[in-house]
Amino acid sequence: MTTGTHQRRKERIDRGIKVRTEGIYALMSWRELVYLIMPRFVIIVGLLVAPLMIPDMYWQRVISIVCIYALLALSFDFLAHQVGLVSLGGAFFVGVGGYLSAVLNSVFGFAALLSIAVATLIGGIVCTLLLLPCLPLRGVYFAIVTLMYPLFMARAIEALDILGGTDGIMGIDSLPSAWMEQYFIIGMLLLFLFGMRRLVNTDLGLVLRAVKDNDQAVRASGMNITSYKALAVFIASAIGCFAGASLVHIYMWAGISTFALDFSVLPIAATVIGGSGTLVGPVIGCLILVPVSELLRDFGTLRIVFYSLILLAFVVFRSEGLMVYGQRKYHQIERWKKI
Template identity: 50%
Template sequence: MAEGEKYRKERLDRGIKARSDTIYVLASSRDLLYLLMPRALPVALLILLPILLHGTYWEKVLFYSCIFGLLALSWDFMNSVGLVSLGQALFFGAGAYFAGALNHYLGWPIFLTIPAGTIGGALICTALLVPVVRLRGVYFSIVTLILPLLFAHLIETLEILGGTHGLLSLSAYPSGWIAIYLAVGALLLALFGFRKILDEDFGMILRGIRDDDRVVMAAGVNIYWYKAQSIFLAAAVGSFAGALMTHYYQFVGRSVLALDYTILPLAAVVLGGPGSFAGAALGSFILVPLSEALRAMGGLRMALYGLILIGALAALPEGIFHYLQRRYHQFERMVKV
């Protein structure tokens, strides 16, 4: 350059990242730590937290965070297949009502209702959504948005499944530990499971469908079958959250089909950063406790909550997780041009 004094910011991968990414040789325990830390630390924290928070109000908050985390993961998974869902409440509600009804009418014990609710709810949701997997983009989203509202009204007007009163006095967990560790375990399983699935060949097809479904079709893959499978997986995770919550409350009513269970997970994913699953989980572990902490504000709570959300999105549109990930793997410095 003529001036010779121009600088620009340069972004480089850390040496340790380049080494562990490509060579697969871990030179030292420091390398091992570098790779394991971001995975092991949250896992250890999640396993320890129930013990630390035992008996306090925040134990409940942790449970809700896991529930919303599961829904956020389920949203993120559908999103990575290109299915933008606005109906996580459908999955949640299906699981909740399925487990609740089996327990209430047939007297099934918890350890049967939760698996049955998970599988049954997922099957129902898949059956409901399979006819519309051919719809793309916003048309699919609208159908998923309407379905939970439709069922809420059906339950109300037809007075089925307890009608407006809901199903009361369902069986409780034998111990609070079981509930919370089921939630934490399911969250970790879904988080790492989904990440693993997307890394497999199966996941490659799913990501291909999101990027350009016609190319995948041209390769001779039945994309509707893959879409149905991914809806089933996402719905199973959502339904499990619903079934878990039902027995935690010992109650299931129309509120499980409410818009909250759609919007909050979505907000969590957007805040945490979509596409990585870790972002979705992180987002719900920020949003749910935040919304609880703001309870002291009274009426201003939702307004303040909204402001914080908008502020975070404006400052970090890529999502918190992606930002942290970049900071962890890369460093910046000024270099002379």
């Protein structure tokens, strides 16, 4: 045989520390505990410390916007990669949540925090009910319907001159203090992020993943997939509505631009960059994309060109996403091995 003792292949194996920390033995040494906690720690502390490190008001606002987009990206990633419903409706969730909260606050006089909470809940229910008709369908229908709703709502508000028409609803209360506003949204992002990570590992998450893989088999197991999908849509749209409601209270204004397609598209781009299906990835994608898009403002209209180039480069050269790549490097070592 001519085959190669001289040939080599690159082998990937789990780090010993990963294998050990997967059991209860993690409690046995500080090193293993640190290995387990470190990645989570970096994200949590990084997000909490960021507003303190950046005294500039403008960039503090950017951090809030990053969190808003991160919530949307989280909801997109959950729907698309855990349930298999590709939703282009980020803008719809933001708009519904935003307008609901604006109306509750300015018309009914709810306090800011209360109106955000109520708007999240009612917004989730409203979005779920409106999306219910296309849930039994498979394929591209869900994406089309979710894309249509924000366009429809924006034009309806403009044409019928309801909800403030083109001027929008002004004079909405902000959250009690600037620091509260900053940390409220960061805290909620962390809560939703780790909450969702828990959720996808529960039995419910398992069923949802099964619906994504093979909905007929799930149906054959005696489960009603439409109700499971509706539940997933409720969770995702509630997160989106929460993001919208918070946004409205940050800007103290709700207008047609809350239905802008930016809220649908940017989270998808962030998910591609961050690594789809990881839930943390989209958040990291937003942490990169939103500030980059702010930095590029100096270039004026060329901004979109650079922005598109960055996205293109990611899709072509690292389409697995940062998080998938990072996880692999963190948990596995590579070495050459003779065949």
